[in-house]
Amino acid sequence: MRLATYNIEWFANLFDRQDRLIVDDSWSGRYNVTKAEQIEAIAKVLTAIDADAVLIVEAPNTGKTQNTVRALQGFAEAFDLRIGNAIMGFPNDTHQELAFLFDPQILSLRHDPKGNKEGKGAAPRFDGVFKIDLDIDATEDHVRFSKPPMELSAQTSGGATFRLIGAHLKSKAPHGAESRDEAIRISIANRRKQLAQAVWLGRRVQAHIAADEHVILLGDLNDGPGLDEFENLFGRSSVEILLQTGLFDPHAVMANEAEPEILPSSARFVRRDRADHLEALLDYVMISEGLRVKRPKWRIWHPFQDPACYASRDLHEALLTASDHFPVTLDIDL
DSSP, X not given: OEEEEEEOTTGGGGBOTTSOBOOSSSBOSSTTOBHHHHHHHHHHHHHHHOOSEEEEEEEOOOSSSOOHHHXXXXXXXXXXXXOOEEEEOSOOSSSOEEEEEEOTTTEEEEEOOOSOTTSOSSSOOTTSOXXXXXXXXXXXXXXXXXXXXXXXXXXXXXXXXXXXXXXXXOOOSOTTOOSHHHHHHHHHHHHHHHHHHHHHHHHHHHHHHHTTOOEEEEEEOSOOTTSSTTHHXXXXXXXXXXXXXXXXXXXXXXXXXXXXXXXXXXXXXXXXXXXXXXXXXXXXXXXXXXXXXXXXXXXXOOTTTSHHHHHOHHHHHHHHHHOSBOOEEEEOOO
């Protein structure tokens, strides 16, 4: 089985208010990319990775007239993708939903959130409130997800069961800051919230592992060891927190090494002020310890770092056109 996570930048911009694709030469949210070009590139990438289930991070919006599931299933139908079914969890207000596209012949998925919404217990429901003292000041912080993770019960066509958790953690970037001091304050506050979200996720993972359930957590964690100077203030990254719960991802482990030979990357951002690109490892597929015997194999479909992606001119260009993130896949014998 192949599972994937893929953050598709500005995917919502490609649909009208009735969830119909806007296939024209107007600009998408991507720099210097038309809607028609981005739509075609996304379809090429999804066809190439050929996953049985794909977590779409920044999926199309659910709102007054729009529906994420309808939009994604319409996209799959338009390009005859075998991942023709879609499922989502709790909708949010950011126009960046979390949803899975999957092949119903291979996999059955059901939204199955656990925990108490009122914040009672170690790991409340993901649309609830998490209470934690982050800085040991005897004051309880109340944390919410702006994009609640989706928690699914999964069953393969062969009868194997496991838990899937799709996540998009809060960015640490100081959006809206008007001064250096304000940027520092916002960055620290955002990192505090992100670490709290990681602790919350970790406790849910531990609860499933304690119940002898296999867990796969995947998505855009917006974090990794050494990505900003505020990490030392709190001692660890959110990725390290999740690894310490018993999850494993080889790219995350590699990034934790003191001097990795080649630092893996799953995202590439244009830095227009410096006329170059920033590479970052933000997207992960983490598995619980019991799944490591299932012959897992990870791959980041990076247009420059993956030899096959670099060699295929059509796929190389599609990856660069479709999004500023690249798919991460896990092949595993389930």
